[in-house]
Amino acid sequence: MSHTPNTYRSGPDEHGRFGLFGGRFVAETLMPLILELEQAYEAARQDPEFAAEMALFQRDYVGRPSPLYLAERLTEHLGGAKIYFKRDELNHTGAHKINNVLGQLLVAKRMGKKRIIAETGAGQHGVATATMCARLGMDCVVYMGETDIVRQKPNVFRMRLLGAEVRGVSSGTATLKDAMNEALRDWVSNVDDTFYCIGTAAGPHPYPMMVRDFQSIIGEETKVQVLEREGRLPDMLVACIGGGSNAIGLFHPFLDEEGVRMIGVEAAGHGIETGEHAASLAGGRPGVLHGNRTYLLQDADGQILNAHSISAGLDYPGIGPEHSWLRDIGRVEYESVTDREALDAFQLCARLEGILPALEPAHAVAQVVKTAPTLPRDAILVMNMCGRGDKDVFTVAEALGVDL
Amino acid sequence: MAETIDRSAVPGGTARIDRRFAALKAEGRAGLITFVTAGDPDLETGARVLAALAEAGADVIELGVPFTDPMADGPAIQRAGLRALAAGVTMIRVLDMVRAFRATNTDTPIILMGYYNPIYAYGAERFAADAIAAGVDGLIVVDLPAEEEEELVRFTDPAGLALVRLVAPTTSVERLPSVVGRASGFLYYVSITGITGTASADISRVAPSVARIRAASELPVAIGFGIKTPEQAAAFAAIGDAVVVGSAIVQEVEQAVADGAPETAPDRVRDLVSRLAGGVQSAAARA
Numbered sequence: 001m002s003h004t005p006n007t008y009r010s011g012p013d014e015h016g017r018f019g020l021f022g023g024r025f026v027a028e029t030l031m032p033l034i035l036e037l038e039q040a041y042e043a044a045r046q047d048p049e050f051a052a053e054m055a056l057f058q059r060d061y062v063g064r065p066s067p068l069y070l071a072e073r074l075t076e077h078l079g080g081a082k083i084y085f086k087r088d089e090l091n092h093t094g095a096h097k098i099n100n101v102l103g104q105l106l107v108a109k110r111m112g113k114k115r116i117i118a119e120t121g122a123g124q125h126g127v128a129t130a131t132m133c134a135r136l137g138m139d140c141v142v143y144m145g146e147t148d149i150v151r152q153k154p155n156v157f158r159m160r161l162l163g164a165e166v167r168g169v170s171s172g173t174a175t176l177k178d179a180m181n182e183a184l185r186d187w188v189s190n191v192d193d194t195f196y197c198i199g200t201a202a203g204p205h206p207y208p209m210m211v212r213d214f215q216s217i218i219g220e221e222t223k224v225q226v227l228e229r230e231g232r233l234p235d236m237l238v239a240c241i242g243g244g245s246n247a248i249g250l251f252h253p254f255l256d257e258e259g260v261r262m263i264g265v266e267a268a269g270h271g272i273e274t275g276e277h278a279a280s281l282a283g284g285r286p287g288v289l290h291g292n293r294t295y296l297l298q299d300a301d302g303q304i305l306n307a308h309s310i311s312a313g314l315d316y317p318g319i320g321p322e323h324s325w326l327r328d329i330g331r332v333e334y335e336s337v338t339d340r341e342a343l344d345a346f347q348l349c350a351r352l353e354g355i356l357p358a359l360e361p362a363h364a365v366a367q368v369v370k371t372a373p374t375l376p377r378d379a380i381l382v383m384n385m386c387g388r389g390d391k392d393v394f395t396v397a398e399a400l401g402v403d404l
Numbered sequence: 405m406a407e408t409i410d411r412s413a414v415p416g417g418t419a420r421i422d423r424r425f426a427a428l429k430a431e432g433r434a435g436l437i438t439f440v441t442a443g444d445p446d447l448e449t450g451a452r453v454l455a456a457l458a459e460a461g462a463d464v465i466e467l468g469v470p471f472t473d474p475m476a477d478g479p480a481i482q483r484a485g486l487r488a489l490a491a492g493v494t495m496i497r498v499l500d501m502v503r504a505f506r507a508t509n510t511d512t513p514i515i516l517m518g519y520y521n522p523i524y525a526y527g528a529e530r531f532a533a534d535a536i537a538a539g540v541d542g543l544i545v546v547d548l549p550a551e552e553e554e555e556l557v558r559f560t561d562p563a564g565l566a567l568v569r570l571v572a573p574t575t576s577v578e579r580l581p582s583v584v585g586r587a588s589g590f591l592y593y594v595s596i597t598g599i600t601g602t603a604s605a606d607i608s609r610v611a612p613s614v615a616r617i618r619a620a621s622e623l624p625v626a627i628g629f630g631i632k633t634p635e636q637a638a639a640f641a642a643i644g645d646a647v648v649v650g651s652a653i654v655q656e657v658e659q660a661v662a663d664g665a666p667e668t669a670p671d672r673v674r675d676l677v678s679r680l681a682g683g684v685q686s687a688a689a690r691a
Contacts, residue, residue, distance in 0.1 A: 015551070025520060025547045027476040029572035029597055032579060171482060177473065184475040189598040191574055288520045288547065289473060301494045302525025304472040 008255035008331055011322065016205020019328065021321035024204040026291045029188050034291075038206045040111045045213070050106065057102050061135070062092050064099075064217065068225035068382070073352040074368075081236065081375035083368060085355070085385040086222050086250065095358065095387030096218060096246045097128035097199060103214035104197045105132045113195035115139045119183040121148055121176035121242065122313030122360065123155025124387055125199030130164035140164040143182040145175040148312045155391050173306045176242075176316045180290050200243025201320035204291030208320050215249025222382055223253055230380055236261045238371070239384040240364040241334070242278070242314035244323045246386035251332060261333065264323060265367040267309035268336035278307035279336040280319040281327050294321040310339035310399060311359035313387070341366040343399055346389065358387030359395065417564035420541045421513045421589040424463060425624045425645060434641035435463035436684045437626055438677055439517065439650030441484035442467045442501055443493035444657050445666045450488070452670040453657060454505055458512045460674040461681030464626075464646065466544065469498055469518030476546050478601035480651045483658060495526050499538040506539035515568055515589070517544040523556070532559035542566030542589040550583045557586055566590075571617055573597050573609070580620045590624040590645065591617055598629070601651025605630035611643050634683030641687035649680055 011018040024034055044050040058064040067090065071083045088096040101118075108116060116138050120126030126142040133140035142159055146168045149156050159166050172178035180203075187196045201211040219237075226234050237254060239247035241264040254260045269277035277283055280295040287296040289304060297305040297317035307317040326332040337345075342359060345366035349357050357365055364383050372381055389396070397404050428435045438457045443450040457465050470485035470493050477485075502514055516535065523531050523545065535543070542565055548556060553567065560567050566589030574597060575583055584591060593614055595605035610627060617625050627640045628648025640647045656676050660669035 024549065024551050026549060027546050027572070028549050028570040028583065029476070029574050029594060031549045031551065032572075032574045032576060171479065172472065172486075181473050181475050185478075185599045188476060189602070191597045288524055290475070291547070293524075296521075298521065298525065300525070302471075302522035303489060304521070 008326070009252060011325065012205060012209055016209070018322045018325035020286065021294050021324040022205055022208060022292050024291060025288045025293065026204045027188060029191065033191055034204050036111070041107055041206055041210050044107050044110055050110070053106060054103060058217065062098050062102060063090060065221040065225070066090050068222060068229065071353050074349065077352055078369060078372040080373040080377065081379035081381040082377070083372055084226070084380065084382045086218060086382055087385055088218060088246065089358065089361070089385045089388035093124070093128045093131050094390065095124040095128065096215060096249065096384070097125045098131065099217055099249065100199070100211050100214040100245060101125070101128040101132045101197060104210065105136055105138065108138070108195035108197070109136060111195065113193060115141070115190065115194045116197050117141045117143070117183050117186050117194055118197045118199060119143045119176065119179035120199060121179070121315055122311065122358070123148065123152040123159065123391060124313060124358070126164070126166070127155050127158050127162070129197050130159040130162035133164065134162045141186065142166050143169050143179040143186070145173070145179050146170045147174040148176065151395055152312055152391055153394065175307070176312070177304065184290070200245040201248045201322060202243045202290065202292060202294065202318060208292065208322055211245050212248045212252055212322060215245050216252045218246065218249040218384060219251060219253035222250060226380065226382060233257055233260055234380040234382045235259070235375065236263065236371070236379065236381045238263045238265065238364050238367050238381065240265045240314065240360045240386065241319060241323065242267070242316050242360065243318070244320040246384050248320060248322055250382070250384045255331060263367060263371065264332055264334045265363045266334060266336040267311055267314035267363055268338045269308040269310070271338055272336060276308040277336065278309040278314050278316060280317060281323070281334045282336050284317070286324065289318055292321045294318050294324045310342060310395065311363065313358070313360045314363065335367055337363045337366040339399070343396065345369055346396060355385065356389035357385055358389045359392045361386050362389070415564060416539055417536050417541050418566040418588045419564065421464070421566050424511070424513050425590065428463060428645070434644055434684055434687060435646035436461060436637065436681050437464040437466055437628070437646050437648040438462040438653055438680070439466040439468060439648060440653055440657065440673070441470055441481065441488050442498040443470070443488040443491055444484040444654070445487045445661045445669065446491040447493065447497060447501070449666055449669050451501055451504060453673050454501065456670040456674040457677055458509050460677035462512065462677055464513045464515065466515045466517045466648065466650070467498065467502065469495065469516050469522055471519040471522060474519060476599055478599040478651060480601045480654050480658065484654045487661070495522050499534055499540070502540050503538045513541040514539065515542040515544055516540050518546065520545050520548045528556050529559045532563040532565055536563045536565050540565065542568050544568045544570065544592060546570070550585070553586060568592055570594050573613060577616060580616065584617070584621040584623070587621070587623060590626050591621060592648065593617060593625055593627050593644070594629045595627050596630045600629055603630050604632070604636065605640065607639050607643065610640065614643050634679045637680050638683040638687040641684040647684060653677065
């Protein structure tokens with residue numbers, strides 16, 4: 001892949017690489033499964049029946065297309081660019097995660113797999129997986145760090161109501177990365193009947209590509225909606241980044257539109273300078289973990305460092321490999337926002353727009369608060385409201401010192 | 405005997421592994437490969453554990469490089485890695501430990517086993533040079549399948565380091581040639597689909613797989629994962645060129661720590677490895 005490609009949308013290459021990043025760094029036991037999945041996905045995406053089944057579920061079950069909403073009061077308050085929210089928090093299960101789970105589980109069904117495993121941080125991917133498993137009649141096991149089980153109790157209960165088994169992970173830091181380790185161990189141990197439904201655009205090829213493709217519906221709809229509404233493309237796109245699936249979903253269809261600036265927002269936790277953050281791009285360097293090469297929080301010896309964010313969904317020491325590539329070639333800008341800034345933005349959005357964002361997109365809102373006033377009033381900014389904040393009210397109350 | 409040999413005339417790396425397997429073949433028996441995590445529970449005791457392995461009859465030593473996120477290993481090895489990291493083990497210290505071991509033992513091959521990121525962070529080219537200079541003979545990199553091996557092989561091959569390949573029950577006959585194609589030293593057959601230290605391997609399933617591997621490669625075949633007791637070691641020694649025992653040994657170290665007597669770890673390990681070696685050698689006597 002050359003440094004200045006004709007298209008930013010052609011990746012990954014045949015080795016699953018986005019430039020230096022991506023790849024298939026997995027144990028040999030898993031390699032044949034990865035290759036099998038690659039073939040199955042390739043076949044599915046060329047099959048009109050698969051596309052038709054997806055489209056029907058998206059419309060009638062997920063509730064797509066999600067609206068593009070003009071946030072008038074926030075726009076007025078900030079006094080700069082016209083701010084639109086892509087309302088993916090209105091999807092069934094309350095976040096963008098269902099877009100990806102729907103796609104992966106329909107692939108799993110084609111492959112004849114009956115048992116689904118997943119990892120989850122905030123619980124949104126776990127809830128989406130449990131939901132689609134219930135709908136498709138599949139067994140579901142969700143791995144979740146013990147720390148996250150405590151801070152995301154409502155989602156744990158929802159998964160159990162949906163018939164999933166939630167397995168607490170106490171190894172390591174007991175958060176998302178450890179849940180992913182446990183899911184990989186389960187997969188290695190149950191290769192015959194199990195499909196691993198990865199929650200973000202990371203992991204071994206073909207996952208980063210496949211998850212991106214399923215999430216790209218966010219950007220594709222946005223393109224149509226904004227053209228309809230404004231008669232032109234937006235000037236700027238903003239989305240939060242943990243692994244980065246909602247961001248790549250919004251960005252990807254626009255990557256070749258040179259006039260569209262894009263900002264991915266990482267979690268700066270207590271501040272990049274404190275070392276307690278989850279900003280892999282701002283504070284990490286390239287390494288290999290969980291099947292791919294990407295920017296990672298790590299020490300000089302290649303040991304993975306703990307991530308920190310008030311948002312369980314952003315609390316991951318890595319990032320999807322396509323983002324690492326987009327950063328290095330300079331196509332997408334990446335910024336970071338602290339816990340405090342996200343909390344302030346959470347409250348601002350609630351009061352001005354009557355929308356409780358999840359703590360993840362609250363980071364994106366905080367970036368909008370910083371950036372929108374610097375843009376002219378005729379500029380158009382679209383932010384992905386990738387999840388709703390019901391699950392986060394306990395965390396927010398605690399952070400604000402409120403006893404519920 | 406080893407001390408009387410001129411080191412410069414005795415190249416390590418792949419050659420040392422080849423010599424060891426040739427010697428085993430001449431003796432008409434399978435080898436015992438033992439695994440411990442480097443510097444578990446601490447650097448000093450870990451060095452004594454390493455020495456104990458060779459003294460008790462390990463024919464090849466796999467030395468685990470600790471990693472925070474060992475995705476293909478079970479809880480026992482993960483805990484060992486975390487103990488070692490807490491004790492300050494780094495890649496440089498692992499190499500120091502091998503260098504110290506080589507001062508008294510030039511015969512027993514040492515294979516470093518671990519994950520790719522610590523090697524990548526060190527710099528693959530510099531790592532290959534420093535590892536062979538320290539007396540390391542080969543590498544097993546769990547998360548570096550054949551599809552990704554080029555970026556490491558281009559440094560390990562010229563350095564003379566063996567790259568030992570893992571072959572799994574899921575590895576198809578069609579895939580086998582690409583998996584074993586650039587391997588050296590020996591092949592490591594992962595005898596279960598699972599993580600280390602959990603299920604027991606089933607010999608009736610392993611035997612035909614080992615036969616398929618032998619048809620695809622001239623390299624010796626070691627069998628590992630899920631082998632815990634001298635009896636199991638003996639059974640698998642009858643079909644492989646070597647058997648690998650890891651978690652069971654690591655658990656001896658862990659038990660010493662749990663008993664509040666980490667200094668007893670080398671003796672506990674020596675005792676278990678002696679019995680395992682006895683098991684492997686008895687298989688040869690029967691065969």
